[in-house]
Amino acid sequence: MDDGLLRFERVSFAYPGSEREVSRGIDLAVVPGTVTAILGPNGAGKTTLLNLALGWLQPQTGMVRFEGRSVAEWGRRELGCRMALVPQRESAAFEHTVLETVLLGRSPHLGLLELPGDRDVEIALEAIARCGIVSFASRPVNCLSGGELQMVLLARALAQKPLLLLLDEPFSHLDLANKSRLLRVIRSLVQNGVTIILTTHEPEIAAAIATHLVLMREGQVRRVGSLDEVMTTPFLSDTYGIPVEVREVNDRKIVLWC
Amino acid sequence: MDRPVAGAVEPGSMPNTSSTRTILLLGGGLLLLLVCSLFLGRYPTLSLMSPELLRTDEMAWRLVWGLRLPRLIAAALVGMTLAAAGTVFQTIFANPLVEPGFLGVSPGAAFGAAFCIVFLGNQAFLVQGFAAFFAVAGLLFSYALAIRMRFGGWLLRLVLAGIAVSALFSSALGILKYLADPLSQLPEITFWLLGGLWSITWERLLPILPVVLLALGVLLLMRWRLNALGLDDTTAFSLGLAPARERAVLLFAAVAATAAVVSIAGMIGWVGLIVPHLARRCFGADCRRSMPAAMLIGGMLTVLCDDIARCAMAGEIPLGILTSLVGAGGFMVLMTSGALHRAK
DSSP: OOOOOOEEEEEEEOOOOOEEEEEEEEEEOTTTHHHHHHHHOTTTHHHHHHHHHTTOOOOEEEEEETTTTTGGGGGGGHHTTTEEOOOSOOOOOSSBBBHHHHHHGGGSSSSSTTOOOOOHHHHHHHHHHHHHHHTTTBBBGGGSSSHHHHHHHHHHHHHHSSEEEESTTTTOOOOOOHHHHHHHHHHHHHHHTOOEEEEEHHHHHHHHHEEEEEETTTTTEEEEEEHHHHHHHHHHHHHHHHHHHEETTTTEEEEEOO | OOOOOOOOOGGGGOOHHHHHHHHHHHHHHHHHHHHEEEEEEEEEEEEEETTHHHHHHHHHIIIIIIIIIIHHHHHHHHHHHHHHHHHHHHHHOTTTOOOOOGGHHHHHHHHHHHHHHHHTOOOOHHHHHHHHHHHHHHHHHHHHHHHOSSSSOHHHHHHHHHHHHHHHHHHHHHHHHSSSSSTTTTHHHHHHHHHTTEEETTTHHHGHHHHHHHHHHHHHHTTHHHHHSSHHHHHHTTTTOHHHHHHHHHHHHHHHHHHOOOOOOOOOOOOHHHHHHHHHHHHHHHHHHHEEEEEEEEHHHHHHHHHHHSSSSOOOOOHHHHHHHHHHHHHHHHHHHHHHHHOO
16 A cells, blocks of 8 residues: 655645745655655755654644654654664763663663663664774763764664664765765665665765655755656756756766856 | 674673662662761760660650651752752753752742741741742743743753743842841741751651652653653654653652752752762763762762761751852862863
8 A cells, every 4th residue: 555664745844933834745755675865955954854754843734654654643662663863963961971872772662661671782782883883882972073973873773773764964074984984884774674864965975875866945845766867967956056967977976066 | 684793792881780889889878877877966965876775765765766867868868859850950951050959949949938937937837838839839930931932942941941030039039038037037047048957857857758759769760761861852752752741750750859858958059960960970971870879979968968067066057058068169179180081
């Protein structure tokens, strides 16, 4: 009955007290096992789209379905065991260690008064190893660099053991080496059956990792489709509102702009 | 996707069993301190009473059972509550500078007590009731104001509302002090504001006991959850929590217990601010360990200060002065000791 893990059906959303709709009539289906990049200029409504998928924001009209069921109908913990978010940034007020932070990813799997057990620590350590941050597992998170912290946040989301992983601008604070490392981790996740949705304002990132592309501008989805269909000179120029040119170099799409 | 990674478990990253042992030691230390304090005092001169005396001297028995025991239990509970509530507030507001009374609770209680002393007389029960009532009123006022405020995020609005309501109650307290009879009422108000446990009896302690114990139980049981409630709303939500509801439960438990202990003890400064820091410094930021540690350290600190308050001089030294003195002194040492600095 349903051809998508996550479906947006004519979803519109405006923040309370605001006339401006930050999401307008969005129709979207995310197929399991794919990497969908949501691409668009700043303020296009990319993060809002993730928050709608998460159920944190509820659409005024339309519906977001996860596994065929409205996101609003899922129990909080139930959904937390299936869908995880890597936020854009996080500021730590106290000196929680990396392991303690990653362990919080086990929250949806544990009851209100339950403490994490050995099995949870094991899963957290697996996530830490998968993200390549074992060497600083016992360091406090507020001493880490932006790139290191990004991997910690990813490890925490992996400790949730999600089917669907939402990443909000995961590459924006990373240098080239860290970008490449994160790309490798994401690829290995996809091979293991995790579906990925990520937002980015950098077309090259989308070209490097995505199988599907969603172009957004001013709260609207301009184009949806496979990378090759959508990542074209006219579509990207329309999305960013400036002339850009998509070229292919060594089988990889790059974007020229000025 | 369940590929286990061999060799990922490194010894230093496992939950620390030695800190669990230290926390148990702290618990034993608090019990020992309570037992010793029970026999310490002026009877008639300052000394450690022999337990033998309890069987032979009826006055000694009444002193220990009827006055010292409820007072010591109150001292321990005051410290435990303020430290636990401080941990909750600092974690949820992700702010190391907040303390449990700041949402209008402490100034509300102070106003209530002063109001009662000026207009209704200085009866312990009545003052306690008014202090508790206005402590809760201060919180509800802050909460209602935060809901109506058209500025900033929810936590910022709560902080701002707390500051505004506290200022309002403080100025009202100023008016009451101005109106109070300088010879009889003003000293009473001042003494109450300085905090102390000299008037604690079983009759005053028992009514607050259920609230305090229940609230401390909730805070202790939800301590791991508390870590996640300090994260951003969206992140906490994505981790399967209901951030608004769960924070409300913890804040309510913390404030109810704080209002209850403030109503019997008056203003006990610095415990709620300094002890959570101390616990985090010694046991790490994870509330699984820092929460019980804060409770035990808080309990020991107030019992110790109360011992000094009632033993050091012939007259009673107000407890709030001592906790502030020890707390502020300790804070300065703690914050300037280089060895413990780990964060940037």
